[in-house]
Amino acid sequence: MLAPTLVVLxxxxxxxxLVAVYYSLHAWxxxxxxxxxxxxxxxxxxxxxxxxxxxxxxxxxxxxxxxGSTLLGLLLALAVNRPGRLAAFVRSSVFSAYVVxxxxxxxxxxxxxxxxAGAVSALFRMLxxxxxxxxxxxxxxxxxxxxxVVWKVAGYxxxxxxxxxxxxxxxxxxAATLDGASRLDRFFHVTLPLLxxxxxxxxxxSLILTFQAFDVVRVMTQGGPVRSTTVFVYSIxxxxxxxxxxxxxxxxxxxxxxxxxxxxxxxxxAFRRRGAV
Amino acid sequence: MKARPLSVPGGIGxxxxxxxxxxxxxxxxxxxxxxxxxxxxxxxxxxxxTLRLDAYRAAFxxxxxxxxxxxxxxxxxxxxxxxxxxxxPAGYALAKLRFKGRGVAFGLVLATLLVPxxxxxxxxxxxxxxxxxxxxxxxxVLPFAVSALGTFLVRQALMSVPDALLEAARIxxxxxxxxVYRILPPLLVPTLISLFLFSFVFHxxxxxxxxxxxxxxxxxxxxxGVALLREQGTGVRWHIVMAGNVILSxxxxxxxxxxxxxxxxxxxxxxx
Numbered sequence: 395m396l397a398p399t400l401v402v403l404x405x406x407x408x409x410x411x412l413v414a415v416y417y418s419l420h421a422w423x424x425x426x427x428x429x430x431x432x433x434x435x436x437x438x439x440x441x442x443x444x445x446x447x448x449x450x451x452x453x454x455x456x457x458x459x460x461x462g463s464t465l466l467g468l469l470l471a472l473a474v475n476r477p478g479r480l481a482a483f484v485r486s487s488v489f490s491a492y493v494v495x496x497x498x499x500x501x502x503x504x505x506x507x508x509x510x511a512g513a514v515s516a517l518f519r520m521l522x523x524x525x526x527x528x529x530x531x532x533x534x535x536x537x538x539x540x541x542x543v544v545w546k547v548a549g550y551x552x553x554x555x556x557x558x559x560x561x562x563x564x565x566x567x568x569a570a571t572l573d574g575a576s577r578l579d580r581f582f583h584v585t586l587p588l589l590x591x592x593x594x595x596x597x598x599x600s601l602i603l604t605f606q607a608f609d610v611v612r613v614m615t616q617g618g619p620v621r622s623t624t625v626f627v628y629s630i631x632x633x634x635x636x637x638x639x640x641x642x643x644x645x646x647x648x649x650x651x652x653x654x655x656x657x658x659x660x661x662x663x664a665f666r667r668r669g670a671v
Numbered sequence: 672m673k674a675r676p677l678s679v680p681g682g683i684g685x686x687x688x689x690x691x692x693x694x695x696x697x698x699x700x701x702x703x704x705x706x707x708x709x710x711x712x713x714x715x716x717x718x719x720x721t722l723r724l725d726a727y728r729a730a731f732x733x734x735x736x737x738x739x740x741x742x743x744x745x746x747x748x749x750x751x752x753x754x755x756x757x758x759x760p761a762g763y764a765l766a767k768l769r770f771k772g773r774g775v776a777f778g779l780v781l782a783t784l785l786v787p788x789x790x791x792x793x794x795x796x797x798x799x800x801x802x803x804x805x806x807x808x809x810x811x812v813l814p815f816a817v818s819a820l821g822t823f824l825v826r827q828a829l830m831s832v833p834d835a836l837l838e839a840a841r842i843x844x845x846x847x848x849x850x851v852y853r854i855l856p857p858l859l860v861p862t863l864i865s866l867f868l869f870s871f872v873f874h875x876x877x878x879x880x881x882x883x884x885x886x887x888x889x890x891x892x893x894x895x896g897v898a899l900l901r902e903q904g905t906g907v908r909w910h911i912v913m914a915g916n917v918i919l920s921x922x923x924x925x926x927x928x929x930x931x932x933x934x935x936x937x938x939x940x941x942x943x
Binding site: 395396398399400402403406407408409410411413414417424470473474476478480481483484486487488489490491492493494495496497498500501502503504505506508510511512513515516517520545549550553554557606608609612613626627630631634635640643644647650651654655658 | 677682684685686688689691692693695696698699702710711714715757758760761763764765768776779780782783785786787789790791792793794795796797798800813814816817822847851872875876877878879882883894897898901907909912913916919920923924926927928931934935938939
């Protein structure tokens with residue numbers, strides 16, 4: 395009964411991992427025979443600061459996305475955590491962006507932010523801010539990209555926070571009210587501490603999710619300008635299909651996998667904490 | 672938390688929030704109905720002077736979009752169906768059968784969540800290239816035949832199915848495969864629908880895997896085509912790009928509107 399599943403797992407999950415490690419020790423361009431080079435690929439990644447640049451770009455995009463979507467998701471959850479049709483409608487609207495493809499969202503925002511005729515650019519121009527070219531400047535591009543990701547994934551954070559809010563017993567909040575706590579006090583001293591495990595969970599899962607971003611980068615910035623949005627997966631893709639350096643791409647994929655493992659460890663830790671409360 | 676009745680400013684505020692998410696979709700549709708001169712002349716005027724479907728016609732003329740829609744549907748349907756077919760026996764074995772190594776097997780299934788496609792694609796591409804299988808549906812579908820989430824959800828749902836029911840089926844002469852494919856599916860309808868929709872939408876949307884595995888129009892999928900609409904030709908013809916984007920996102924939004932609860936069930940389970 396389990397055999398077909400295990401065969402697929404072995405072929406497409408565990409075997410590729412081993413092969414990735416094997417490739418990473420070789421120089422191979424897919425055309426000529428592979429040549430063993432030891433740890434050279436890893437050394438090359440570290441040497442030119444290439445890996446550091448990629449990690450920095452990934453962190454800029456990811457942290458903007460995670461901080462923004464977590465904060466916004468929490469605020470939205472507090473706002474729509476009520477019965478009624480309007481609140482349900484708002485919940486669905488916000489969450490819909492999470493279901494639509496990254497390609498759709500990327501193209502949509504590329505158009506809205508278009509310097510010449512984009513609606514959002516035009517709107518900001520009218521209000522006196524120059525947003526034209528936020529994606530064209532290396533100082534702003536990773537953050538602009540991060541904000542687009544916020545728009546896409548805030549609904550995910552909102553849904554998880556709603557789950558967290560609904561698991562808080564009403565009696566706890568009522569007791570605080572009876573004790574004379576103000577609304578802000580209740581939020582910061584009762585609701586927020588009780589949401590802490592959900593908060594940890596939302597941030598770690600969003601971090602893992604946004605670390606894997608590729609589609610939106612490929613569609614919106616192609617890693618530029620000046621490599622400012624060359625995030626991990628985009629860089630691996632580039633090494634593989636533009637430079638035909640399978641070994642280098644594999645070495646980077648192995649490093650990426652180890653980082654994801656670390657983040658997952660963080661997630662499990664957060665999950666334990668959620669279970670404990 | 673106790674819900675307070677919504678005040679008028681509160682209601683307006685909430686409506687504005689919805690607008691931040693809905694207005695971009697509306698803009699996408701409106702843009703797709705305009706002409707290029709209109710778009711450039713007045714970036715902020717919402718409505719086209721006359722309703723025209725030229726952009727859609729141009730999108731279909733400039734690339735084999737119908738072919739892409741068909742390819743995407745076949746791929747997404749194939750993956751979703753295969754995942755159900757494999758998750759049923761695997762979930763059954765993990766929930767109801769006693770054998771050595773069950774815990775290890777379950778651990779292996781869950782461990783696949785740690786190995787995303789973004790890590791697997793380099794060696795998998797190498798494998799398929801050696802077998803001359805890039806540019807085939809095999810390369811698009813087979814690597815996703817197993818869904819850890821699917822196996823997990825089927826297993827969870829089966830935990831609450833009483834053993835006595837399965838015992839009764841066995842006494843009536845049902846073999847194990849009959850149980851898996853005849854007796855279980857009717858009991859698991861909500862879970863199976865959730866899974867199918869989740870998987871279909873996920874792979875309908877997927878850009879990364881088809882991008883790295885295909886170069887040939889015969890197997891390329893819709894997200895690739897729509898993204899290409901922007902890259903081709905001189906100057907970006909946004910009305911055509913948005914027409915493509917409507918074709919890409921409308922089915923997903925429709926599924927979401929009709930089956931929001933089912934999708935949410937799978938999405939929240941997929942992360943916890």
